[in-house]
Amino acid sequence: MNHRPARLVLPLLAVALAGFALSFVDAALLREHHAVRIDTSHALAKRLGLxxxxxxxxxxxxxxxxxxxxxxxxxxxxxxxxxxxxxxxxxxxxxxxxxxxxxxxx
Amino acid sequence: MNIWIEQQRALIDFTLASLARRKARNLGLLAVYALLVFVLASVALFSHALRHEATRILADAPELILQRMVAGRHDLIPPGYLEKIGRIRGVQKMEGRLWGYYYDPVIKANYTFMVPTAGGVERGTIVIGTALERVRGLALETGISFRAYSGKLYSFVVADILPRDSELVSADLVLMHEDDFRAFFEFPAGHYTDIALSVANPQEVRNIAAKLAAALPDSRPILREEMLRTYASIFAWREGIILAILSGALLAFAILAWDKAAGLSAEEKREIGILKAIGWETGDVIRMKIWEGVLISLSAFLIGYVAAYLHVFRAGGVLFEPVLKGWAVLYPRFQLTPEIDGLAVATLFFFTVVPYTAAVLVPIWRAATTDPDAVMRS
Incomplete structure (x- = not known):
């Protein structure tokens, strides 16, 4: 066993925290990417009265x-x-x- | 400050070493904990994103739909209704809509047949949704036959396929010409499925709906806000299956966590006794246990949440598909747009990290404040 297990675990926790923060960045990027798709669905729903x-x-x-x-x-x-x-x-x-x-x- | 950080690092080191002594038990707890957060976060992320998406897509749905009811069931709008509605002040535009369901015995799926009010589909042709294209293996300019409820066979040519991006609203749609629709369903002339209305002043929609209900007592007006509200309540926490699954899982986990956190094993008690005997203060023991609670619950929250995000927004919520699909043959392929409800994430964080950390503290406080000799002997 490592004498300072914190050296192993704390960076792992930092990676998980970074993953959490990155999920919000990824969400913002995906929102931009999906805007066309939502507009297409919205336009179709409006045109057909869905x-x-x-x-x-x-x-x-x-x-x-x-x-x-x-x-x-x-x-x-x-x-x-x-x-x-x-x-x-x-x-x-x-x-x-x-x-x-x-x-x-x- | 440096001393404080070093002290905390030393405490974390000691906590981790202590957790590692009961590796299987603690890793098992972490896995179950993370799995529970994953399920809760997946449901929260999926339902919020879907609600948001449905609200955005249907934002310009017809302001008011008027159905006719006969013996409590939806019936066709007979001729003359449009004229009666036209006399009501405030109604700006009205359109009789033609749509209905068709069960295709070939693939055992339900389609929604519809006539676009603006036209655009030639006689003898159809425009289909992408799920239908996929499941029936259709392509542009290919022919398809449907047996009508009258027993006659009607053939159509696929003139166009609706945009793949709109699959969430158009998966099972079959758009056709009005004459084809009326002939296929033997729809009486002048009859419609329902009527879509738009109102001059949006503030007056409810009043117009009340006027319509009074003028046509057998009608049922459905407001756009009702349609949106239907989707606002979709997959709410109280909904049957979600509540049933989650309440069982939550209770089981609460018992497991409480047992783990609140009940000290003899080994843990002895450990605290030894620590106090070699000079640890009560505060140090409590700080060590706070770290234990935080490390386990925070790791479980982060692992569970990140996995849930990837599952819902990067893997298309694959684990939900069998549940959502039910008995349906046609299921839209769609990628939800990540709309994250910050409050829901904060609530999830609060309810996963705080109670566990607090539950760890209570027995420790009791053990740490008693005499080391008594703790070791008990």
């Missing part, structure tokens, strides 16, 4: 969670259980509750 990202294509309410019915997993029939894995990753959409007036009492 409302959702295509991350979960397995079911219709996971492909367009923002457009899904209020109780999306249960839309197939009243007792249907959510059977798509994505259902455990995303919460049901938080919709606005707009005041609606009705002609007669509900």
């Amino acid at each position: 409302t959702d990202i295509a991350l979960f294509t397995e079911a219709r309410y996971t492909r367009h969670p923002s457009q899904a019915d209020l109780h999306a997993p249960f839309q197939d029939h009243p007792l249907a259980l959510e059977h798509f894995p994505t259902g455990s990753l995303i919460a049901p959409p938080r919709h606005e509750y707009l005041d609606r007036t009705t002609a007669r009492a509900d």
Whole structure:
């Protein structure tokens, strides 16, 4: 065993600290590099009027969670259980509750 | 100052030598600790970057989408709705949108068929997303046939492929001409899937939505802010699977760390007793243990965080892919833009380094302040 283990460990810790600092520099460089990609996606979403990202294509309410019915997993029939894995990753959409007036009492 | 630094170096040397005596145990702890930080940091970095990316990409999504509901389910917009909406003051522009889903039994995948409102796709041709191009092995000018829900077979020629850079929004898209879309789905003339609206005064969107809901009681307006909010809550900490996995892992680690840090082994107690007997002060023993806590927790934090950064932003979050993919066949290939939430990193740092270091101190304080003879005999 080295008599001064700090000579070995402290430089290693310094390398890890440098890696931590470098991650922020790398992030800044990648942001610049990715700007074109985001602009392309943004332009396409604007041109086509897209409302959702295509991350979960397995079911219709996971492909367009923002457009899904209020109780999306249960839309197939009243007792249907959510059977798509994505259902455990995303919460049901938080919709606005707009005041609606009705002609007669509900 | 130099003396102080030398003193700390000597303490670190002694701490490291002491840790090396229980090498397997401490390296195991460091590995588990770093792994936990890696998982937590990966989830935090990935979800924050994805939320940020979705918000930026969808910043100009339609201001308001109007759906029609029948028996609680999304139904087609019948003719006449556009005229009724046109009479509502404040509505600047409205467009009937045509889109729907198609299940392709060949590769068992769902596609999103869509008609661009601005046109641009010739009859008999389609424009496809890159994931679809990859999975079905398509190329420009190649033909593809889809069997419609009516049973008829329709053939299309791939006229263009959407930019690879836009895969996160266009992976499964199939753009086609309105006539093709209506014929393929036997969509009744004058009907639309939903209506996209833009409002003259953005401050008035909620009022317009309320007016629409009143004028068309069977409709459901969806505001852009709702769409963005859907993605703001994606992979939030409380979400099922993440919470289930992480709470178990966190609890297990908390027990492990507490056991390691708070309970002193007989060997450690004897070590403290000997140190005090040979003249170490209580302060020195505590400083040595602070170094032990800091060295382990700081190393675990740095290793875990840097590995998480590389995993999410340089390796495309490969470990998350099977989870995110679920049962989907089409999955977009994308590189997230690193948007790091400084507060989340600081919180992670605080909760990984401080509690462990503090937990190390409590039993040491008790052992270091008692008589060396009693400590060695206990």
